[in-house]
Amino acid sequence: MISLGIIIVDYQSDPLLDEAISSIRSSQVQFKFKIVVVENCPIKHRLDSPQDSEIQFLPQRGNLGFARAVNLARYQLSTPYLLVMNPDTRLLPETLSTLYGYLEKHKNVGLVVPKLISPNRSLQFSARRFYDFPTVLFRRTFLGRIFPNHPIIRRHLMADWDHNDVREIDWALGACMMIRAEAVGEAVFDSRFFLYFEDVDLCLRLRKAGWRVVYHPQAVAIHDHRQSSRKKLLSRANYEHLLSWIKFVLKHRSISGV
Numbered sequence: 063m064i065s066l067g068i069i070i071v072d073y074q075s076d077p078l079l080d081e082a083i084s085s086i087r088s089s090q091v092q093f094k095f096k097i098v099v100v101e102n103c104p105i106k107h108r109l110d111s112p113q114d115s116e117i118q119f120l121p122q123r124g125n126l127g128f129a130r131a132v133n134l135a136r137y138q139l140s141t142p143y144l145l146v147m148n149p150d151t152r153l154l155p156e157t158l159s160t161l162y163g164y165l166e167k168h169k170n171v172g173l174v175v176p177k178l179i180s181p182n183r184s185l186q187f188s189a190r191r192f193y194d195f196p197t198v199l200f201r202r203t204f205l206g207r208i209f210p211n212h213p214i215i216r217r218h219l220m221a222d223w224d225h226n227d228v229r230e231i232d233w234a235l236g237a238c239m240m241i242r243a244e245a246v247g248e249a250v251f252d253s254r255f256f257l258y259f260e261d262v263d264l265c266l267r268l269r270k271a272g273w274r275v276v277y278h279p280q281a282v283a284i285h286d287h288r289q290s291s292r293k294k295l296l297s298r299a300n301y302e303h304l305l306s307w308i309k310f311v312l313k314h315r316s317i318s319g320v
Contacts, residue, residue, distance in 0.1 A: 066095040066162060067139030067243075068147065069250075071131040073102045075149035078286060083117065085152040091159050095145075098135040102126055128236075129251035129260040136250050139243075146250065147238040150286040151178075160281035161240040164228075172245035172273025173265065175234040176281035177225060186285055187219035188235040189277045192266070192318040198307070231277045232269070236261030238283045245273050252313075257299075259306035266319045 068086060072079050079099070086097060097117040102125045120134060132146055143165055145158070157176050164174050178186040193201075197218045200206045206215060216222055220231070239261070241250060245268055251260040265275045311317055 063094065064096050064141050065093040066091075066143045066145060066158070066240075067136070067141040068095055068097045068145045069132050069135040069139075070097065070099045070147055070149055071102060071128050071135075072099055072149050073125065079149040081152055082147065082149045085154075086158070087116075088155055089153055089158040090155045091162070093162065095158070096139065096141070098138050100126070100131040100135050102131055127253070127256035129255045129257075130253045132251050132260075133249045133253055136246075136248070142243050144241045144243055144246075144250065145239070146236060146241065147283070148236075148285070151238050152284040152286075153238075154282045154284070157281040157283055161278060164276070164278055164281075165240060165242055168274070168276070170272075170274055171242070171276050172268040172271070173234075173239055173241050174276045174278050174281075175231075175239045176283045177277070177279040178235065178237060178283055178285040178287075181284055181286055185225055186235075186287065187221055187225075188237065188285075189220050189225070189229075189231045190233055190235070190262075191218050191220060192232045192262070193218070194318050198317060225277070226279050228279065229277050230274055231265075233262050233265030233275060234277060236264075237285050237287070242273070245271070254309055254313075255306050257302045257306065259303075259310045262319070263310060263313070266314070 070082060083097060099117065099119050101119060101121040118138065126134065136144065143162060161174050161176060165171055175188065178188040180186055196214045200209065200212055200214045201218065250264065252263050255263060268275055310319065
């Protein structure tokens with residue numbers, strides 16, 4: 063019986079995708095898993111590579127967006143737990159078993175995330191508090207660049223917490239998250255979000271439904287997060303982030319959704 067379905071959405075991530083898959087296969091686990099990779103921008107050698115019982119590639123003609131691609135992969139899986147991870151993420155050997163074991167023991171937890179660190183082993187502030195208007199103002203305007211350590215930003219990023227204890231949180235970046243399948247049903251994310259805010263929306267929906275969202279620092283993943291495109295004011299990434307934020311506000315009728 064396969065207990066864990068692992069979903070990776072790939073968009074021109076070679077060779078990072080190879081490293082991500084290798085880290086999964088090197089995991090120290092006592093359960094079976096299946097990897098489903100959705101190729102939002104197909105790479106020829108992947109389309110030609112053989113499928114096996116452990117991994118399945120789903121090539122697409124175009125870019126479905128992150129949320130739709132994850133949901134497409136989810137339809138291929140009937141496992142009790144799902145792991146959604148980015149191709150620029152590498153798991154430490156014990157990460158899968160730690161997250162899996164936590165969900166097994168805590169039946170009221172709908173989603174658990176690992177500590178994310180950069181390749182240089184520095185901490186990434188992946189656990190967040192929900193947005194409010196001051197947070198949006200500082201995070202999405204020039205104010206954040208002028209005052210990068212402002213208390214409003216630090217509160218949102220939970221920067222005054224050492225990130226060394228298991229803790230319930232508002233939401234976390236979707237770079238790596240293990241989800242209880244029964245908590246999300248047939249679709250993991252709201253497919254109206256093309257990119258960004260699907261992770262905020264998921265965590266908010268889970269919490270509203272009575273599920274806990276938990277950060278577990280004994281599980282660690284290396285996240286090679288590159289934001290060069292978002293440094294440009296008129297970048298596609300910034301456009302998609304703004305559009306997704308507007309969709310989030312309209313859906314929940316508030317900036318934070320709470």
